Amino acid sequence: MDPSSFHIAMFPWFAMGHMTPYVHLSNELASRGHRVTILVPKKAQDQLQHLNLHPNLIIFRPVLVPHFEGLPEGTETASEIPLSANGLLSAAVDKTRKQLEEYMQAYKPDMVFYDTACWIPEIARTLGIKTVCYNVVCAAALACTLVPARKLPITAEDLENPPDGYPSKTVVLHGAESRSLMFLTMPFGDGITFYDRATKALKECDAISIRTCRELEGDLCDYMEAQFNKNVLLTGPVLGLGDEKGQLEERWSKWLSGFEPGSVMYCAFALKPPMGCDSVEEALPQGFEERVKGRGVVFGGWVQQPLILRHPSVGCFVNHCGFGSMWESLLTNNQIVLVPHLGDQMLNTKLLVNELKVAVEVEREANRWLSKESLSKAIRSVMDKESEVGVMVKKNHAKWTETLSSPGYMSGYVDRFVQSLKDLCKVARD
Numbered sequence: 120m121d122p123s124s125f126h127i128a129m130f131p132w133f134a135m136g137h138m139t140p141y142v143h144l145s146n147e148l149a150s151r152g153h154r155v156t157i158l159v160p161k162k163a164q165d166q167l168q169h170l171n172l173h174p175n176l177i178i179f180r181p182v183l184v185p186h187f188e189g190l191p192e193g194t195e196t197a198s199e200i201p202l203s204a205n206g207l208l209s210a211a212v213d214k215t216r217k218q219l220e221e222y223m224q225a226y227k228p229d230m231v232f233y234d235t236a237c238w239i240p241e242i243a244r245t246l247g248i249k250t251v252c253y254n255v256v257c258a259a260a261l262a263c264t265l266v267p268a269r270k271l272p273i274t275a276e277d278l279e280n281p282p283d284g285y286p287s288k289t290v291v292l293h294g295a296e297s298r299s300l301m302f303l304t305m306p307f308g309d310g311i312t313f314y315d316r317a318t319k320a321l322k323e324c325d326a327i328s329i330r331t332c333r334e335l336e337g338d339l340c341d342y343m344e345a346q347f348n349k350n351v352l353l354t355g356p357v358l359g360l361g362d363e364k365g366q367l368e369e370r371w372s373k374w375l376s377g378f379e380p381g382s383v384m385y386c387a388f389a390l391k392p393p394m395g396c397d398s399v400e401e402a403l404p405q406g407f408e409e410r411v412k413g414r415g416v417v418f419g420g421w422v423q424q425p426l427i428l429r430h431p432s433v434g435c436f437v438n439h440c441g442f443g444s445m446w447e448s449l450l451t452n453n454q455i456v457l458v459p460h461l462g463d464q465m466l467n468t469k470l471l472v473n474e475l476k477v478a479v480e481v482e483r484e485a486n487r488w489l490s491k492e493s494l495s496k497a498i499r500s501v502m503d504k505e506s507e508v509g510v511m512v513k514k515n516h517a518k519w520t521e522t523l524s525s526p527g528y529m530s531g532y533v534d535r536f537v538q539s540l541k542d543l544c545k546v547a548r549d
Contacts, residue, residue, distance in 0.1 A: 120196075123329070123541065123545050124151075124152045124153045124154065125153055125228075125229035125230065125540065125541070125544055126153070126154040126156070126226075126228045127145075127148060127153060127154070127155050127156070127229065127230050127231070127540075128155075128156045128222070128223070128226075128228040128230070128231045128232070129141045129142055129144075129145060129155060129156065129157045129158065129159075129231075129232045129233075130158045130219060130231060130232065130233045130236055130239060131159070131207065131232075131233070131234055131253075131255075132197070132209075132212075132234050132236075133159060133160060133163060133184070133195060133196045134196065134197035134198065134205075134211060135163075135166065135196070135197075135198055136255070136389070136441060136442075136443065137234060137255055138157075138159055138163055138167060138286040139167065139170065139359070139443070140330055140335040140357060140359075140443065141157065141232065141253070142167050142171065142356050142359070143170070143234075143257070143357045143358065143359030143369075144238050144253070144330075144354060145157060145173075145177050146171070146172045146173060146177070146359060147169070147170075147354075147355065147357060147533045148533075148537065149172070149173035149176040149177050150172075150173065150286045151299055151537055152176075152535075153176070154176050154177075154178045154180075155176065155444060155469070156177075156178055156179075156180050156222075156226070156228065157177065157178070157179050157180070158180050158181075158182050158197035158219065158222065159179060159181070159182060160178075160181065160183075160196060161181045161186050161195070162195045162199075163178040163195065163196050164181060167179070168172050170359065175418070180222065180514060182218055182219075183214050183218065184208075184211050184212065184213070184214075184215060185211055185214045185215070185269075185418035186211070187207050187208070187211035187214065187282055188207075188257065189204070189207045189208045189209060190204060190207050190208060191359075192430065194208060194211070195418070196208075198391070201391070203437075204370055205307065206305060206306045206307045206308060206313075209235065209307045209308040209316070210242075210308045210309040212235075213236075213237065213238070213308055213309065215256060216238055216242070219236070219239065219242065220242045221242065222336050223242055223246055223248060224246065225247060227248065227276070228247060228248060228251065229248065230249040230250060230251055230255040230288055230325075230540065230543065230544065231243055231248060231249075231250050231251070232244075232251045232252075232328070233250065233252060233253070233320070233324075234252060234253060234254060234320065235307075235316060235317065236318040236320070236322040237316050237323060238325035239320075240324055241323070242287065242536065243321070249325045249326075249543050249544060250323070250325050250326075251322045251324060251325065251326050251328050251352070251540075251543075252320050252321055252323075252324035252326075252327050252328065253328040253329075253330070253354075253357070254327070254328065254329045254330065255330045255442060255443075256330075256442055256463045257329075257331060257336065257339075257442055257466060257467050257470065258340050258343060258418050259287065259331070259332050259336060259339050259466040259467075259470060260292045260335040260340045260462070260463040260466050260467075261321070261339075261343060261467070261535075262277075262282075262286075262301055262342050262343055262346075263281050263282070263285060263290075263291070263292075263466060264323060264462070265299055265303075265314065265317045265318050265345040265349075265397070266282050266318075266343070267274060267318075267346055268282035268283045268284055268285075268346060269282040269338065270282070271399065272301070272304070273301075273303055273304050273314060274484070275297070275298050275301060276303065278292070278297040278298065278300045278303075279292075279293065279294070279297045282361065284338060284342065284345075284346075285343050286544075287339065287343065287474070289469060290339075290466055290469040290470050290473065290474055291469065291471070291473050292462070292465055292466065294485070295486070295487050296462075296465050297486065299461060299462040299465060302462070303317075305374075318403070321347055322347065324349075325349075325350055325543060326349060326350045326351075326539070326543055327343060327344075327347060327349060327350070327351045327352070327354075328352040328353070328354060328494060328536070329351060329352075329353055329354070330354050330355075330356065330357055330442065331353055331354075331355075331356075332353060332355050332356065332532060333353060334522065335474075335475070337472065340353060341424075342448070350539070352535065352539045352540075353532060353535075354532060354533060354536045354537055355433050355528070355529050355532025355533060355536075356446040356523065356529060356532075357520055357529070357532075357533065358425075358443075358446055358447060358450070358529070363544040366407045366418075366426070367423055367426040367430065368422075368423065371422065371423070371427060371430075372430070374416060375427070375430045375432040375433065376430075376432065377432075378432045379432070380431045380432060380434075381431070381432070381434030382432060382434055383430075383432045383433045383434060383435075384433075384434070384435040384436075384437055384498060384502075385428065385433050385435070385436050385437070385453070386437040386438070387422075387424060387436075387437075387438045387439075388438065388439045388458070388493045389418075389439055389441055390459075392419065394456040397504075397536070398419045399417065399418075399419030403417060405526075406496075424444075424447060425447055428451045428453060429446070431453065433451075433453055434453055434454060434502065435454045435455075435456060435498060435501065435502055436448050436451065436453040436454070436455050436456070437456040437457075437458065437494075438455075438456075438457065438458070439457070439458055439459055439460055439461075440457045440458075440459045440464045440465075440467040440468045441464055442463070442467055442522075444525060445467045445470075446523075448471075448483075449471075449516070449520060449523055450457060450477070450520060450523055450524060451475065452516075452517075452518055452520065454478075454501035454509065454512065454513060454516075455477060455478035455479070455512070455516065456478065456479055456480075456481060456494075456497050456498055456501060457471065457472065457478050457479070457480045457481065458479070458480075458481045458489065468480050475519060476511065476512060476513060477512050477516040477519055478501075478512060478514045478516075479497050479500055479501055479508060479512065480497070481494050481496075481497040482496070538548065
């Protein structure tokens with residue numbers, strides 16, 4: 120083993136939207152000779168194992184999630200429960216603390232990456248282990264909500280205004296949108312709110328890291344550094360594009376190939392089946408699939424999204440603007456239509472629509488109701504060849520795609536990130 124290499128333990132929040140980016144980053148670190156141990160439940164390991172490109176350097180270590188009252192027996196990940204139960208799962212994850220402490224004492228990694236497990240630094244400090252709070256959401260979501268400048272206690276009225284010194288005038292929420300951030304005040308664990316947990320995680324670490332780049336959010340990252348008085352290390356998008364092995368599944372390749380180039384709208388939302396239904400398909404209106412046969416298809420399982428987006432028949436990407444989908448959309452030639460639901464998705468949307476001007480957002484009524492007419496209007500505004508809006512966003516989008524896909528752009532971010540980690544470890548060793 121190269122003496123300049125290090126061993127990193129990863130302990131992400133047990134949701135696929137968090138664990139998957141941690142695996143992507145692990146692959147980048149392993150490709151540069153570093154060892155990584157990913158601590159997640161067995162169910163998650165089974166779902167993530169296929170993304171491990173370096174099994175000689177990356178290992179999964181199972182974490183046993185104890186039962187917490189109010190959760191279904193056997194719950195291990197956020198995908199198994201409604202969003203409203205995430206606070207209970209967080210309380211269950213807190214009960215894994217002894218397992219993490221025993222692991223760190225036995226294996227002594229050079230550093231631990233985490234996000235919501237705010238107690239990790241308390242353990243690591245006693246063992247001389249460095250900690251990195253690695254955030255897989257946009258810098259705007261952190262800077263707008265989780266900084267010391269955000270006045271306490273938090274009220275709905277307070278959330279209509281960004282904290283003092285917040286540097287952006289365009290990546291902000293208004294009216295009913297801002298009320299989506301009230302989850303900050305809700306319990307996220309036993310006796311702790313989301314805000315208190317997340318801010319503690321950011322304050323206690325040795326370095327903050329964000330899955331973003333300076334070209335998009337440089338001013339927001341600088342604001343975070345000033346607010347927390349510590350280094351903010353950027354990994355770049357870390358999309359894991361090389362993790363998609365093989366070709367697009369034949370059923371999707373064959374179906375898509377039946378359409379003209381650029382004519383298919385691909386819609387993807389992080390949805391769970393509604394109560395009383397075992398699948399998204401089961402929840403469809405009676406006769407829906409028959410009515411759209413030959414023109415559309417609904418699938419509630421996992422798909423090879425990056426490969427679908429690169430298929431020549433796809434021309435428009437309609438999505439909820441989760442951070443992963445945001446980056447993937449920027450790297451395609453598809454027009455982008457956004458239908459955000461949660462607070463961080465809304466801020467991602469403001470970044471693409473108001474700041475970069477590469478996408479359009481579907482208009483909603485004052486009560487946040489979304490109509491099929493407004494969705495159709497948004498899609499037509501970018502897909503009609505004569506549309507001024509469509510021409511503008513396509514031109515701006517092309518510039519960002521060129522930047523993000525330029526040779527050495529993403530690898531350069533990871534290289535600089537690794538050097539920052541080496542400097543962090545050197546401080547610890549000195």
